[in-house]
Amino acid sequence: MAANLPLISIIFLSFCYVASSFDQVSFLQCFSLHPLQSNSTSKTITTRKDPTYISLLQSSIQNLRFLNTSSPSPQLIVTPVNPSQIQAAIVCSQKLGVHVRVRSGGHDYEGLSYVSQMPFIIIDLRNMRLVEVDVEKERAWVETGATVGELYYAISQRSKVLGFPAGSCPTVGVGGQVSGGGVGTIFRKYGLAADNVIDAKIVDVNGKVLDRKAMGEDLFWAIRGGGGASFGVIFAWKFVLVPVPPTVTVFEVGKTIEEDATMLLYKWQNVAHKFHEDLFLHAVTGVVTPSSSLANKTISISFGGLYLGKIEKLLPSIQESFPELGLTRENCTEMSWIQSVLYFAGFSQDGSPEVLLNRTQSSRSFFKAKSDYVMEPISQRALQGLWNKLIEDETSYLILTPYGGVMSQISDSATPFPHRGGNMYQIQYMVTWDSEEENNQKINWMRELYDYMAPYVSRFPRAAYMNYRDLDLGRNYVINTTYAQASVWGLKYFRGNFKRLVKVKTASDPANFFWNEQSFPVLSPGRR
Numbered sequence: 408m409a410a411n412l413p414l415i416s417i418i419f420l421s422f423c424y425v426a427s428s429f430d431q432v433s434f435l436q437c438f439s440l441h442p443l444q445s446n447s448t449s450k451t452i453t454t455r456k457d458p459t460y461i462s463l464l465q466s467s468i469q470n471l472r473f474l475n476t477s478s479p480s481p482q483l484i485v486t487p488v489n490p491s492q493i494q495a496a497i498v499c500s501q502k503l504g505v506h507v508r509v510r511s512g513g514h515d516y517e518g519l520s521y522v523s524q525m526p527f528i529i530i531d532l533r534n535m536r537l538v539e540v541d542v543e544k545e546r547a548w549v550e551t552g553a554t555v556g557e558l559y560y561a562i563s564q565r566s567k568v569l570g571f572p573a574g575s576c577p578t579v580g581v582g583g584q585v586s587g588g589g590v591g592t593i594f595r596k597y598g599l600a601a602d603n604v605i606d607a608k609i610v611d612v613n614g615k616v617l618d619r620k621a622m623g624e625d626l627f628w629a630i631r632g633g634g635g636a637s638f639g640v641i642f643a644w645k646f647v648l649v650p651v652p653p654t655v656t657v658f659e660v661g662k663t664i665e666e667d668a669t670m671l672l673y674k675w676q677n678v679a680h681k682f683h684e685d686l687f688l689h690a691v692t693g694v695v696t697p698s699s700s701l702a703n704k705t706i707s708i709s710f711g712g713l714y715l716g717k718i719e720k721l722l723p724s725i726q727e728s729f730p731e732l733g734l735t736r737e738n739c740t741e742m743s744w745i746q747s748v749l750y751f752a753g754f755s756q757d758g759s760p761e762v763l764l765n766r767t768q769s770s771r772s773f774f775k776a777k778s779d780y781v782m783e784p785i786s787q788r789a790l791q792g793l794w795n796k797l798i799e800d801e802t803s804y805l806i807l808t809p810y811g812g813v814m815s816q817i818s819d820s821a822t823p824f825p826h827r828g829g830n831m832y833q834i835q836y837m838v839t840w841d842s843e844e845e846n847n848q849k850i851n852w853m854r855e856l857y858d859y860m861a862p863y864v865s866r867f868p869r870a871a872y873m874n875y876r877d878l879d880l881g882r883n884y885v886i887n888t889t890y891a892q893a894s895v896w897g898l899k900y901f902r903g904n905f906k907r908l909v910k911v912k913t914a915s916d917p918a919n920f921f922w923n924e925q926s927f928p929v930l931s932p933g934r935r
């Protein structure tokens with residue numbers, strides 16, 4: 408990070424040559440004349456003069472760090488209602504030399520779906536969110552503007568014994584999450600969301616609509632874990648739905664470090680990734696601030712579980728493999744799968760599942776997150792050091808997600824997501840805050856935490872999950888970033904798959920129209 412200053416001047420220089428002023432009138436003309444689009448531009452395009460511009464721009468922004476007035480804002484926002492309007496937006500952006508950012512749910516940790524240093528427009532897919540569930544065939548076509556909550560809701564309305572293995576937060580967009588992987592509570596049994604994609608529709612850089620057959624297996628491979636943003640605008644996925652039992656069991660056991668949580672977590676590291684794939688048991692840490700000024704702050708660890716079956720089968724198995732947890736019948740609740748979705752989303756499992764259709768997060772904050780993969784157990788002594796660090800910031804927490812199960816059986820190169828066998832668990836580090844003034848202090852604190860953890864996590868490369876995007880891992884400062892420069896972040900997210908991703912990028916978008924701070928570089932002609 409010491410290199411910040413010189414890099415800023417590089418950004419400035421390298422962006423000059425594209426910084427011609429944006430010709431909005433010509434864009435609107437181009438868009439309305441596009442033969443395929445439906446001639447109803449009024450609702451489809453929102454310009455800066457439009458009174459709804461600010462609210463439309465800000466509505467799905469999740470990280471308040473990128474909601475400030477000095478963030479560069481788009482020239483206009485296109486909210487297509489059909490693929491032709493996406494085609495028109497792509498063709499016209501290139502004609503007028505303006506960049507494009509694509510947004511589905513707006514949850515990108517670094518704001519890449521709605522902030523760019525170059526003149527840009529946003530294609531926001533919020534109006535394309537049809538979910539078509541075929542119960543007989545156990546398949547669904549899902550438009551990418553849908554949230555995972557809308558997807559789960561639609562499935563549950565049609566069947567009590569079908570589900571889908573995407574993430575836990577219902578407001579996340581299907582477009583961003585599935586193209587980057589998608590880790591959730593049933594992924595030890597069914598893999599990532601991306602592992603369950605069997606077809607997709609994309610508008611490519613030429614403005615062509617391509618399905619799996621037309622795009623070919625290389626591009627179809629790349630968009631299932633490599634992120635969509637480097638390749639085009641994905642507007643629909645075809646998913647395989649997965650069976651879920653009519654009754655599942657959830658449970659939660661919380662302990663502080665005074666109650667031996669460190670020993671429990673130490674044990675958890677060794678067992679959670681070996682459990683039967685029907686059992687998911689994650690650990691979430693938090694800082695507890697006591698009400699009495701005499702007591703000290705402490706760390707609590709909540710062990711939260713989902714079992715794809717009934718209590719009577721869960722109890723004996725966990726009492727055998729993890730007796731230290733002290734799980735009892737009273738700690739467990741049986742419910743339907745969709746109720747477990749509500750439960751893990753933080754809603755009451757007895758409430759109406761319609762809350763899954765609400766696209767607004769209950770609370771938004773400023774945040775900085777990072778991720779790691781753990782391949783060997785971390786000692787209790789090192790964990791104690793971790794607690795000492797976490798206790799410095801009350802808003803910090805970690806989410807430890809166990810891998811194993813089917814995740815270890817899928818090959819590292821089956822999709823771009825490479826974090827399969829050999830990984831015991833994934834750590835997500837999170838710190839939040841409420842005002843811009845705290846940005847530097849909080850981000851620096853997070854970097855210290857990350858430095859502390861370096862000896863205990865995966866190395867060469869120190870791997871990371873691309874859906875927990877982190878620009879500290881490296882970024883493209885220029886459009887013509889080289890392979891070597893991009894591999895700094897690329898190998899962390901994609902390990903051995905990075906090379907193939909760069910080749911697919913080079914073949915599908917040779918002029919690098921779909922550029923962002925962490926998009927794949929295009930190989931120079933000599934290296935193709």
Ligand SMILES: Cc1cc2nc3c(=O)[nH]c(=O)nc-3n(C[C@H](O)[C@H](O)[C@H](O)COP(=O)(O)OP(=O)(O)OC[C@H]3O[C@@H](n4cnc5c(N)ncnc54)[C@H](O)[C@@H]3O)c2cc1C
Pocket residue numbers: 469508509510511512513514515516519520532551573574575576578579580581582583584586587588589590591634635636637639640641642874875
């Ligand atoms: C509160 C919260 C909870 C989360 N929980 C989980 C979880 O349980 N499991 C998990 O795996 N991840 C989780 N994530 C991470 C999440 O999966 C990623 O942030 C994901 O990329 C967000 O997708 P989005 O569509 O909402 O984001 P966006 O910001 O809209 O997009 C993210 C990236 O994908 C690109 N993109 C989006 N849509 C398209 C498209 N249609 N075509 C091409 N490119 C596109 C964007 O340009 C951007 O680069 C969580 C994030 C948050 C903020």
Ligand SMILES: *[C@@H]1O[C@H](CO)[C@@H](O)[C@H](O)[C@H]1NC(C)=O
Pocket residue numbers: 442443444445446
């Ligand atoms: C849009 O309008 C043009 C000119 O009036 C017309 O030629 C074209 O067919 C229309 N497109 C659609 C999809 O209706």
Ligand SMILES: *[C@@H]1O[C@H](CO)[C@@H](O)[C@H](O)[C@H]1NC(C)=O
Pocket residue numbers: 472473474475476477478479518522843846
């Ligand atoms: C405002 O947002 C930009 C990114 O859009 C960020 O780089 C900058 O640090 C933010 N400014 C402040 C004062 O937080």
Ligand SMILES: *[C@@H]1O[C@H](CO)[C@@H](O)[C@H](O)[C@H]1NC(C)=O
Pocket residue numbers: 659660661735736737738
């Ligand atoms: C688990 O159940 C026991 C009783 O069997 C109870 O004492 C304990 O508080 C419960 N734990 C939680 C986290 O609910």
Ligand SMILES: *[C@@H]1O[C@H](CO)[C@@H](O)[C@H](O)[C@H]1NC(C)=O
Pocket residue numbers: 701702703
């Ligand atoms: C709080 O921490 C201090 C210093 O470590 C220790 O001396 C004291 O006993 C602790 N208080 C409680 C209530 O645990």
Ligand SMILES: *[C@@H]1O[C@H](CO)[C@@H](O)[C@H](O)[C@H]1NC(C)=O
Pocket residue numbers: 765766767768769770
């Ligand atoms: C959606 O959720 C937000 C945040 O929790 C809440 O303020 C809003 O009222 C909800 N909208 C509806 C229609 O329930």
Ligand SMILES: *[C@@H]1O[C@H](CO)[C@@H](O)[C@H](O)[C@H]1NC(C)=O
Pocket residue numbers: 885887889
């Ligand atoms: C990138 O492009 C710019 C502008 O065309 C050029 O000046 C620069 O030398 C190029 N850099 C590399 C690494 O190719």
